[in-house]
Amino acid sequence: MPDTASPDITRPDPTRPDPARRSAQPSGGAILAVEDLTVAFGGLKALDGVSLSIAAGEITGLIGPNGSGKSTLVNTVSGQLPVRGGRIRLHGGDVTGRRPDRIVRAGMARTYQIPRVPPTLTVEEVLSVPLLYAGRDRHRLPGLGDAAAIAAFCGLGPLFRRHCGDLSVTDLRRLEIARALACAPDLLLLDEAMAGLSHEDSVEVMGLIRNVHEQGISIVIIEHLMRVITTLCHRVVVLNNGRLLAEGAPATVLADQAVREAYLGKGFAS
Amino acid sequence: MKTGLTRLLPYILILLVTLALVWIDKPFWIQLAIGVAITAITALAWDILSRTGQVSLGSAAFFGVGSYTLAIFEPLIGLTLAWIAVVVVCALAATLLGLLTLRLRRMYFAIATLGFALSMQVLVVVFPDWTGGSGGIAPPVLADGDPRWQLALIGLLLLAAVALSDALLGLRFRPAFFMIRTKPELAAASGVPVVRMKIFAFIVSGVLIGLAGACYGGLYGYVVPTDVFTTNWSVLPLAIATLGGMDTTVGPLLGAIALKALEEVARSVIGGTGYQVVYGAVIILFVIGMPQGIVGLLRKAGTLAGRRTAAGEKKKERERHA
Numbered sequence: 117m118p119d120t121a122s123p124d125i126t127r128p129d130p131t132r133p134d135p136a137r138r139s140a141q142p143s144g145g146a147i148l149a150v151e152d153l154t155v156a157f158g159g160l161k162a163l164d165g166v167s168l169s170i171a172a173g174e175i176t177g178l179i180g181p182n183g184s185g186k187s188t189l190v191n192t193v194s195g196q197l198p199v200r201g202g203r204i205r206l207h208g209g210d211v212t213g214r215r216p217d218r219i220v221r222a223g224m225a226r227t228y229q230i231p232r233v234p235p236t237l238t239v240e241e242v243l244s245v246p247l248l249y250a251g252r253d254r255h256r257l258p259g260l261g262d263a264a265a266i267a268a269f270c271g272l273g274p275l276f277r278r279h280c281g282d283l284s285v286t287d288l289r290r291l292e293i294a295r296a297l298a299c300a301p302d303l304l305l306l307d308e309a310m311a312g313l314s315h316e317d318s319v320e321v322m323g324l325i326r327n328v329h330e331q332g333i334s335i336v337i338i339e340h341l342m343r344v345i346t347t348l349c350h351r352v353v354v355l356n357n358g359r360l361l362a363e364g365a366p367a368t369v370l371a372d373q374a375v376r377e378a379y380l381g382k383g384f385a386s
Numbered sequence: 387m388k389t390g391l392t393r394l395l396p397y398i399l400i401l402l403v404t405l406a407l408v409w410i411d412k413p414f415w416i417q418l419a420i421g422v423a424i425t426a427i428t429a430l431a432w433d434i435l436s437r438t439g440q441v442s443l444g445s446a447a448f449f450g451v452g453s454y455t456l457a458i459f460e461p462l463i464g465l466t467l468a469w470i471a472v473v474v475v476c477a478l479a480a481t482l483l484g485l486l487t488l489r490l491r492r493m494y495f496a497i498a499t500l501g502f503a504l505s506m507q508v509l510v511v512v513f514p515d516w517t518g519g520s521g522g523i524a525p526p527v528l529a530d531g532d533p534r535w536q537l538a539l540i541g542l543l544l545l546a547a548v549a550l551s552d553a554l555l556g557l558r559f560r561p562a563f564f565m566i567r568t569k570p571e572l573a574a575a576s577g578v579p580v581v582r583m584k585i586f587a588f589i590v591s592g593v594l595i596g597l598a599g600a601c602y603g604g605l606y607g608y609v610v611p612t613d614v615f616t617t618n619w620s621v622l623p624l625a626i627a628t629l630g631g632m633d634t635t636v637g638p639l640l641g642a643i644a645l646k647a648l649e650e651v652a653r654s655v656i657g658g659t660g661y662q663v664v665y666g667a668v669i670i671l672f673v674i675g676m677p678q679g680i681v682g683l684l685r686k687a688g689t690l691a692g693r694r695t696a697a698g699e700k701k702k703e704r705e706r707h708a
Contacts, residue, residue, distance in 0.1 A: 194575065195574075196571055196574070196575075215574070215579070216571070216574035216575055217574050217575075217576075217577045217578055217579050217580070220574075220575060220576065220577040221577055225575065226575055228569075228571070228572060228575070231569075231572060232568055232569040232572065233565070233568065233569075233572070234561075234564035234565055234567065234568040236564065236633070237560075237561050237564055237565070241557065241560070241561040242561060242565070244557055244561055245561045245562050245565055245573070245576045245577075245578060246576040246577050248557075248558060248562070249562060249576060249577035249578045249579075250576060250577030251577060252577075295572075295576060296575075298576075299575075299576065299577060
């Protein structure tokens with residue numbers, strides 16, 4: 117069991133601990149629980165016995181240096197990488213090894229850092245795919261029941277009938293969030309939604325993420341920008357070398373010595 | 387969006403041309419139309435598959451399997467059931483090949499399907515007791531050998547292929563297919579069952595080509611392996627769809643007409659076998675000069691003419707932002 121977290125860092129209390137597993141934390145407040153998750157590429161363990169839980173209703177930041185396993189974690193829980201060991205629970209139900217489209221149907225959507233949408237499709241057509249296939253109750257999110265409403269919510273209203281090949285990088289990011297939103301998820305995983313954006317654009321996208329959260333959607337953000345983490349997140353999870361390094365409130369975690377060392381040279385020590 | 391009439395135009399034209407040719411009863415034109423229709427069906431089928439990113443060079447396998455299935459099963463279970471067997475066998479072959487090539491991308495997929503087509507030809511020669519070997523086999527003659535009725539039947543099959551192609555270009559399938567082609571992970575992350583959709587496209591495509599092959603075999607009631615399993619039937623659908631315009635229904639139709647017209651002109655002007663070289667060269671030039679195919683060229687022409695219709699406006703916008 118990895119136990120690298122410093123003792124002063126708070127861990128969420130499991131209100132309903134699973135007696136069969138020490139690491140299991142399917143508490144009433146956990147929307148996603150990862151138990152002892154191991155993912156390997158050949159001999160390299162990209163994730164090495166990671167256990168963590170994502171609280172419902174919160175915005176959780178997932179940080180760590182390059183190669184720490186953040187993207188592997190997102191790719192694995194969303195069903196796109198095979199699991200070598202451990203369990204993934206969504207709403208307490210086991211989704212380990214399920215197909216990505218099934219996991220979307222179970223209520224977890226994700227975005228891609230580089231979305232690559234078909235350039236000949238319009239914004240409307242892209243949004244139609246999750247609306248038709250994700251099989252979720254589209255009216256679960258009030259006011260976000262159809263493609264036009266979702267596009268408007270994400271600031272894509274005027275671009276609704278435009279082809280994706282004509283969109284700017286920022287608009288493609290918005291579209292990617294809109295596409296995930298059209299899956300009507302309970303939990304949304306955002307993979308570096310702000311990478312490569314200008315300061316102004318990233319502030320706008322942060323506003324959008326906040327609005328999404330206000331719809332009652334729990335969010336996990338993978339992000340390198342610390343100001344995004346400190347402004348948006350209720351809680352932070354830190355990965356390093358495929359293991360859980362720390363988790364807790366942003367201020368506490370970012371002040372933690374082990375976390376600082378992992379990020380040394382990243383220039384946020386001030 | 388296209389207006390209702392534009393949408394119905396291909397159906398009306400196919401129906402009118404077929405009826406006119408059946409009525410006029412000129413053998414040359416009927417044979418030409420049959421040739422156009424069969425190649426158009428294979429090109430539509432190829433295009434349907436390519437919309438999911440599966441660029442096949444294995445059409446000949448299904449073309450041959452279709453004609454051979456009809457020939458082998460007709461004496462055993464009768465004509466009607468033999469046609470059903472064509473559908474079933476081609477669907478099974480498509481499912482199998484689709485599952486085997488599932489993880490292959492682009493060129494590797496194309497090579498694998500080409501290998502499948504070539505090995506089918508070998509298989510036919512290796513089991514002469516069932517298939518007649520290299521000597522060929524005799525499928526039941528289509529419509530008692532009356533070319534007019536043959537054209538009518540193949541015209542109906544073409545109409546079905548056009549309807550299927552149109553249905554798969556609707557909102558239910560087109561965006562999902564394109565998303566699978568561009569980035570399958572993104573499609574899966576949008577709830578699309580990627581494997582099932584790819585196999586589904588493969589089945590629709592394979593069955594259509596198989597039915598076209600069965601019709602082809604039934605034209606004269608005689609096929610040899612080198613007639614239906616040739617690379618020609620694998621490359622022709624691809625060439626036609628590219629020439630006419632991919633991801634459309636009209637493209638493969640126009641492509642088939644253009645290619646057959648080109649072939650006939652080259653044959654009568656140059657003659658011999660030399661015409662095939664010229665004909666091949668012209669196809670290459672067309673593909674290089676018009677990457678969007680004939681449909682793309684027409685769209686551009688429509689834009690230049692500055693049509694003020696709603697459809698024209700939309701195409702114009704597309705061009706401006708391309």
